Amino acid sequence: QLQLQESGPGLVKPSETLSLICTVSGGFISSSTYYWGWIRQPPGKGLEWIGSIYYSGSTYYNPSLKSRVTISVDTSKNQFSLNLSSVTAADTAVYYCARHGSSWDFDPWGQGTLVTVSS
């Protein structure tokens, strides 16, 4: 059964870069069928898609975050990562990683990790 697990610092200072890793188990990130995405959820609020990556390295970013986001993939480690630069308090959220197909329907999701932006 495919599982995804987010990891990274739970606290990031304003203006710094948020960095998270998603480790995939029970399947291969190099599958040609799937894409791998990041979604976030501010406390008590709704969901926002951040961006996605294909195993080949092709990336797809939400235009609202594109200038600050970098997503990369490491097929040798079966991981993909998220970097979000110049963070502010508005970037405080639970960050999820998830798999999706070409129809952009995310399944499954990781358990999520809370990242707080504060000095």
Add this chain to the structure above:
Amino acid sequence: DVVMTQSPLSLPVTVGQPASISCRSSQSLVYSDGNTYLTWFQQRPGQSPRRLIYKVSNRDSGVPDRFSGSGSGTDFTLKISRVEAEDVGVYYCMQGTHWPLTFGGGTKVEIK
């Protein structure tokens, strides 16, 4: 961006009674390939979202058949035929037809 509007915001339901959630998009969600990329997710308290329904009406494996999705164009509905206590949570619709992907604001289902 395509705006996804869900209603109601909150839905108190008695166990055993039906429930219905509406999701409306600001543009038609029919893609050029003929598919409609409308997905429903369930987020139970303290858990990550779980996909229930994809492409409007296709129920995921393991999802009880009391959940059903319907609709077309810009109007979509998630129905629970008989609500159970374990159905408590927030339900989100999401469109994958137009760039960028967008989610509805969520509907909180609670037991009366």
